Amino acid sequence: MTVRAAAGALPLALLGAAALALGGDAVPVEAGLEARDGRLVASLDLRPAFPDDLRKTFANGLTNVVALQVALLPEHGDAPSAVFGRVLEIRYDVWEERYVVTVRDAASPAGRQLTERSWAGLRRLLSDARDLDLGPAAAVATGSWVVQARVEVNPVSRELLERTREFIANPPSGVRGGAPSRSVLGAMASYLLHGSDGGDSRLFAARPFTAREVRTP
Amino acid sequence: MTAPGPAGGRGGEPAGAAAAPAPAGARPRRIRPSRFEVQIALALVLAAAVPLGAALWLASRLAAENLALGLNPRVVARLEATPALYGDLFQARKQLYAEQARALARALPRDAAAIPAFLEAAVRHTPRLRRIAVIDARGEVRAEAENPEPNPEGEWREAPARVPLGAGETLEAVFAVEARFFADLDDARELAEGMAGVEALRAEIQQSYVRAFALLLGAWAVAAGLAGWWLARRTTRRVSDLVRAVRELARGDLRVQVRVGPGGAADEVGQLARAFNTMVDEVRESRDRIVYLEKISGWQEVARRLAHEIKNPLTPILLAFQQLEAHHRERPAADPAFARLLADAGEIVREEIGTLQRLVDEFSGFAKLPEVRPEPADLGEFAEDFARTSPVEGAAVEVARAAGPCPVSLDRALMRRVLQNLVQNAVEAARPAPARVRLGVSRARDRAVLTVSDDGPGVPPELRERVFDPYFTTKAEGTGLGLAIAKKIVLQHGGDISAGAIPEGGSRFTLTFPQREAPPPPAS
Structure with a gap:
């Protein structure tokens, strides 16, 4: 089994793989498959994952996170052959009036920044998931395969967990305007704090495909 | 702790000159706890576990209520809406600046020579206007004026507003927006994101607080249990020592003693140990006395019989020898050697009979010791x-x-x-x-x-x-x-x-x- 995950999004990708393996009710999506330099590269149309009612969420001026985990699975199997992870941090700049998107995946673990002026542009950017590296193209030479994707909006990420741990370990002091105070109980609670499967998570799946349906340039 | 008992000591007093160690007094090494210790330990565990459960339930409620207080949904919603409020503020400022720029454009003199003075006056009299310029169609600045006040610590940020003037010209007015708005916006966003994270992890945070509380309480209970066990062991050990000493006493060891430690000498267990030691001493002394007196009585009986058996033949022996001497005196011996031999024998016989007589007298005296009348x-x-x-x-x-x-x-x-x-x-x-x-x-x-x-x-x-x-x-x-x-x-x-x-x-x-x-x- 080849598991290639983005360095920055590896934990999420592995979590996603475990979740994906469980299956569930997946929403059908369109997928494009291409063999590029010997690797299977997928593109997904994830418009159903970003309905219009997310506009208010993404335009609230806070940092919103979209975690995308894509897995390649045999049609009749639940162990992914390859997993791809991508994390998008979206912040609406209320001064500049534009969306600033930071994309982290295997190709750019440090993140690459994109900007979009409008919700329509942002939605297009989020929905049009491209360059999803699903491992060697030879892996799908035989049999029938399925591409599944899990999209989580504002999941409990490692960063959020760390930030929350810091927050409860150093709660605000009782004095108004006072500096954070160190709390023994809070420090222990932060140490014992585990993540959750919280967040808005949706599962998508493309129709099964075979090697013949993989485009070659 | 059992200890060798002083033969002459009483009640745990230091051993006297006749002290001898009691072999059974040494305390054997204990590995398994006594039943008494187990019962006390169980009682301590029960006493600790009941309030622990109640405290955990209370901690869970307290954490839930504190989180509910701290994460009031209205407060969280207001916090999350803060960046949007700043957005509204910025929009209002931008509209205001655009309106001000349009007003300046409308008032711009047609005489090109008067424009610089107008711009200078505009910078002086328009609030937050940092710079104003007229730019021609080629993008070159025809006239401009600028507020000379520096901005060394980034106290403001630029907000440009552009108004077309016709013939490709543009009036560009750059206003100042207080930089503290952006700092406040960052703070509010950070706080709102933190609160959102806490909100997302509310159930987990509550559980982690309960776990932390349980851990702290558990550690505290373990420490208290260990301290209690140590204290209980000090008492139960002394009680166990007493039980062991009583068993040894029951087996006939009258030299067993229980050591009375300096720390527990004043309490009831210490008094019990002291009383036990005194009792054992008295029992041992009584037994020794009885044993010795029985032994002496036996020896007195032997002395009495010996005296009797020795004394009885002494008189016939002496009488017989005296008859022999009398007979020899009536018939003076023709043999002078026999006369000397008889004289020597007589002397020996009388001397030995005298010795035996004294021995008999001593035996008799020993055998007939009178009763003590104190x-x-x-x-x-x-x-x-x-x-x-x-x-x-x-x-x-x-x-x-x-x-x-x-x-x-x-x-x-x-x-x-x-x-x-x-x-x-x-x-x-x-x-x-x-x-x-x-x-x-x-x-x-x-x-x-x-x-x-x-x-x-x-x-x-x-x-x-x-x-x-x-x-x-x-x-x-x-x-x-x-x-x-x-x-x-x-x-x-x-x-x-x-x-x-x-x-x-x-x-x-x-x-x-x-x-x-x-x-x-x-x-x-």
């Missing part, structure tokens, strides 16, 4: 009276007595015989030098003590127990009955006698007697 007396006065009225040849007797009365019950005649035996032993040990004997009288708790010390060669340590056995003697001509008789008399007084030594090397015999209650002073 009467109230003062031990110090008795000792002084003995030194004054019972001189022993070859001995100088001194008396040293403690101040105050030392009331005892004594059979004066028999006790006088005891002292005579002891002084006589000192005289014989000191020969040919005269003996110097010191009688000491003192009190120790409820006992009266009489010591008889001399400056002779002393009694070797290994013989100090045996010297009181009947017929045991180290002297060539002794019968070994003197000290046996002395011990029997002392024991019959309820006392005890032991042999020891003084630092200078002489012997010291210590006689202890129960003190008699002093009579009340006569009423005046």
Whole structure:
């Protein structure tokens, strides 16, 4: 089994793989498959994952996170052959009036920044998931395969967990305007704090495909 | 802790001169806890677990309520809406600046020469206008004015507003927006994101607080349990030691003792241990006394029979020999050698019969020791009276007595015989030098003590127990009955006698007697 995950999004990708393996009710999506330099590269149309009612969420001026985990699975199997992870941090700049998107995946673990002026542009950017590296193209030479994707909006990420741990370990002091105070109980609670499967998570799946349906340039 | 018992000590007192270790007194190494310890430990665990459960439930409720208070949904929603409010503020500012720029464009003079002055005046009189310029179609600045105030610490950010003037020209007005808005916006966003994270992890945070509380309480309970176990063990160990000592006592070990530690000497367990030690001491002394007296009685019976068996043939032997001598005197022998032989034999027979007679007398005296009839007396006065009225040849007797009365019950005649035996032993040990004997009288708790010390060669340590056995003697001509008789008399007084030594090397015999209650002073 080849598991290639983005360095920055590896934990999420592995979590996603475990979740994906469980299956569930997946929403059908369109997928494009291409063999590029010997690797299977997928593109997904994830418009159903970003309905219009997310506009208010993404335009609230806070940092919103979209975690995308894509897995390649045999049609009749639940162990992914390859997993791809991508994390998008979206912040609406209320001064500049534009969306600033930071994309982290295997190709750019440090993140690459994109900007979009409008919700329509942002939605297009989020929905049009491209360059999803699903491992060697030879892996799908035989049999029938399925591409599944899990999209989580504002999941409990490692960063959020760390930030929350810091927050409860150093709660605000009782004095108004006072500096954070160190709390023994809070420090222990932060140490014992585990993540959750919280967040808005949706599962998508493309129709099964075979090697013949993989485009070659 | 059981410990070797002092033979002469009482109630856990330090061992006396006759102390001997009790082999069963050593406490065996304990690995398994006693049932008593297990019961106490269980009680402690139960006592700790019940409030622990209640405290955990309370902690869970407290964490939930605190989180509910801290994460009021309205507060969180307001916080999350803060960046949008800033957005509205910025929009309003931008609209205001655009309107101001349009107003300036409308008022812009048509005379090109007047434009610079107008711009200068606009910068001076328009709030937050930092710079204004007229830019032609080629993008070149035709005229401009700028507020000379510096912005060294980034106290404002630029907000440009552009108004087309016609013929490709543009009026560009750059206004200032306070930089603190952006700092406040960042702070608000950070706080809102933190709160959103806490909100997303509310259930997990509550659980982690309960876990932390459980951990702290558990650690505290373990520490308290260990401390309680340590304290309980100190008590249960002493109780277990007592139980073990009682078992050893039941097996017949009368030298077992329970050690009374300095920390627990004052409590009930310490008092119980002290009482146990006293009881064991008294039982052991009583048993020793009974055993010795039974042994002495046996030896007295032997002495009586021996005296009888020896004494009976002595008179016929003597009479027979006297008849032989009388017969020889009636018929003077023709043989002078036989006459000499008979004379020598007669001398030997009479001498040996005399020796046997004295032995019989001593055996008889030992066998017929009279019953002790004690009467109230003062031990110090008795000792002084003995030194004054019972001189022993070859001995100088001194008396040293403690101040105050030392009331005892004594059979004066028999006790006088005891002292005579002891002084006589000192005289014989000191020969040919005269003996110097010191009688000491003192009190120790409820006992009266009489010591008889001399400056002779002393009694070797290994013989100090045996010297009181009947017929045991180290002297060539002794019968070994003197000290046996002395011990029997002392024991019959309820006392005890032991042999020891003084630092200078002489012997010291210590006689202890129960003190008699002093009579009340006569009423005046």
